Amino acid sequence: MAKRMRNRDIAGYCERLANLLEIDGANPFRVRAWRNAAETMAGLSQSVADLVESDIDLTEYPHIGRDIAEGVRTLVTTGHLPPLDEIARRVPPELADLMQVQGLGPKGVKALYEQFQLHTLDDLERVAREGRVRELSGFGARKEAALLDGIRQLRATGEQRTRLADAEPVAAPLRDRLAAIPGVTEVTIAGSYRRRRATVGDIDLLVASDNGEAVMERLVEDDDVERVVSHGATRSTVILGDGLQVDARAVAPDSFGAALLYFTGSKRHNVALRQRAVDRGWKLNEYGLYDGDEPLEAASEAAIYRRLGLDWIPPELREDHGEIAAAESGSLPELVTVDAIRGNLHGHTDWSDGKDTLEAMIDAARERGHEYIAITDHGPRVRIANGLSPERLAEQADAIDAVAAEYDDITILKGCEVDILADGSLDLPDEVLARLDIIVCSIHYELRRSRAEQTERVLRAMENPHFMIWGHPTAREINRRDPIDIDMDRCLQAAAERCIAVEINAQPKRLDLSDTNARLALEKGCRIAVDTDAHATRHFDLLRHGIDQARRAGATAGDIINTRNLDDLRNLLRSRA
DNA sequence: GCCGTTTTCGGCCCGACTGTTTTCAGTCG
Structure with missing residues (x-):
């Protein structure tokens, strides 16, 4: 072999x-x-x-x-x-x-x-x-x-793609500047950005205007533009100062829907849609859906999908993973939204390596309307993060009890992010874990072990009845660190059988599970936790990045444990033990 | 090389932009 x-x-x-x-x-x-x-x-x-x-x-x-x-x-x-x-x-x-x-x-x-x-x-x-x-x-x-x-x-x-969260602060202001040009009725960033892929290769800017030439003129003159690769009346490519490539297209407002569909992709999804049009004797391109020369639909995506006998398909699902068949039979999933999340189950305070205090983190969760928050500082193994010994964990529990008494609008769950050691044991003894409400188990060290070793490591850890959530399962960091080599199929199967939830970690550098692994997890029957792994109050706002990937996996609110109310959540977690 | 309720053979997306070959091939998305 x-x-x-x-x-x-x-x-x-x-x-x-x-x-x-x-x-x-x-x-x-x-x-x-x-x-x-x-x-x-x-x-x-x-x-x-x-x-x-x-x-x-x-x-x-x-x-x-x-x-x-x-x-x-x-x-x-x-x-x-x-x-x-x-x-x-x-x-x-x-x-x-x-x-x-x-x-x-x-x-x-x-x-x-x-x-x-x-x-x-x-x-x-x-x-x-x-x-x-x-x-x-x-x-x-x-x-x-x-x-x-x-x-x-x-x-x-190189071939490196840009993380979505890094592209946003560059692309969105440019979009807004183009939107302010007289005659522009709409600007949307299409492509993998709109499909919310974890990384983007370039930025596809689609502009609706009757004067595309003026838009292209304005674009190539933009202060952020470092180099003009091509420049035409309806289409231009520029490189921004930070190296991000922007492909801009201008279309007439009455064909914006067709253009949006076309430039959102994915390529596979488009090919399947065009084939569907051909099967009906029509033609679909970026200007519209046509019967011969006669335009049928062009103004909106929904109208084009409808004419093709399909429900409107959310961009996150447009990867030709069966979404067209689902749209035909009216069985597209109702994708989870940020608003459905009732609490964060993985987050840190300044007791370990978080930047903010327990109180500040709780307040940040309350400001976002959360009903509960889990405090999951690191276990002792993660020494560099000032991981908590059993003694400090007990102290923290007292601190949480004291703080909790001051709030009646949020429940604070005592937890820990324990480390899965190389032999599959956890870095806190069972009797300590038994006192906690919630336990996230993650790998932080020994990332380069063999596939067989990593698989055994996780399977063994999952035998511990206190293993409730598998945190950032592959430990990948996008563009920086490869995922660990592990038999994901077997581990997710084990998680499903043991009612262990798997995390979609919303930190933009992680997004772990990835969309494809999250899809596999759902196929296996796993429940998912979408968590911010917040190390500061502002990190609560990263939740949407995790939700993006959950949506790409086709997850509904029902698939996500932290959309449940507190009683249901407690029951789910208890069913573990 | 893949695919298939009009097919096991004959299809397979196509328009915009660039640079160079003065009418279009190559590249890209």
């Missing part, structure tokens, strides 16, 4: 093969087939390697047929993707990486390779600096400069 592959790795191989096939001039539909399969696997909540190991037929999944299933099976077991090895004999595999340079596609890479025998980004940079790229037919001085720009940018940002 080769080193265990993550879905992301497998998708990477398929994507690489697709790039090389494209450079080689293969049938474009064959290229797309591998890309589609890559996307399917990247978005799958189950581990593809597990599926292969369990002999599950991969062709059950969309866009994976006999050949690709066979290739992936071989890849997982041997570390080799045969068609990739085959093409690598003719096309240097490193060329696939050159396609990441903005403005450089398969044709360009092929031409550069044939002319200069260049393989790598460094080769390309050298040839471009020497001014030789412009000699090539189809290239010129401007293209050469653009490629150098593209190389610089690729080196600066």
Whole structure:
């Protein structure tokens, strides 16, 4: 068995093969087939390697047929993707990486390779600096400069996507500035931003105006704009000072709905919708839904969905994960909202590594209308966070009792975020845990252990009857730290069987569980806790980021334990023991 | 290479922008 592959790795191989096939001039539909399969696997909540190991037929999944299933099976077991090895004999595999340079596609890479025998980004940079790229037919001085720009940018940002919460404070003000332009009736940030993905690759700004040209003029002149990549009458691309790319499109107000649908995506969702239109003898594009040349609907998303026989689908669900079938049968889930949350079950005070006092945290929860709040400072193992010993935990309990007496509008739950040690034991003894109302169990250390070890670690911890909520289950930090390697399928199954809730941690750097893992958790029958893991009063406002991911997983209020009233919540937690 | 209640063969999204090949190919989303 080769080193265990993550879905992301497998998708990477398929994507690489697709790039090389494209450079080689293969049938474009064959290229797309591998890309589609890559996307399917990247978005799958189950581990593809597990599926292969369990002999599950991969062709059950969309866009994976006999050949690709066979290739992936071989890849997982041997570390080799045969068609990739085959093409690598003719096309240097490193060329696939050159396609990441903005403005450089398969044709360009092929031409550069044939002319200069260049393989790598460094080769390309050298040839471009020497001014030789412009000699090539189809290239010129401007293209050469653009490629150098593209190389610089690729080196600066890599493939890294921007966290949604980091994109918001840049994108929203720009949106508001465009909205203030005379004649603009509406501006919406579409794309993965509107679908609330945890990270965004760029910002898709959609503007409704009868004078798109004026909007584009204003955009490229904006103070935040560092570089203009393209600039047209209805469409422009700019790079902002912090490196974030913005794709802006202007459309007439009466086709805003169709454009919004189109530019919100996902690509997969759009393809499925267009197919549905074609099945009815119509055509759907960014300008509207048409019967021949006759426009049927365009002004609103809801009207277009309705005409296609579908309920309006919330953007968070538009990933082609079965939402279209659900919209057809009227069985879309009623997604949870921020307002449905009655309390936060994971948060810290200055007793451990929180910034604010017990009283301040309670007041912050009251200001947000919460009915209860759990105080879950760290257990002793997390020493750097000033984790609480049993003695200090007892002191804190007295402090909570004293404070609680002053409030009649909120209930304070005594809790702890205990550490799951490497051997699966918890960092506080059972008799201490037994005195608490709520116990969040999380992994903070020893993140690089093997999959088998991590799985055993968590399964063993879950045997403890005091394990109530699995906190930030994979310990990932977006763009900074990979998730731990663990058999999520088995652990979520165990959580479901033991009535353990799994957390969606709303800290923007975590968002852990991820949307796909949260979806898997729901499929397994787990209940979910959406928690802020607040370390300061202002962190209560991060809740919406966790709710975004819960919605992307298709969660209703009923799936979330902290939408329950206090009695129901207590019963749920007690059913654990 | 995938897919399928009009199909196991013949489809597979397409429009905007750029730069360069003076009429369009390549790239992108």
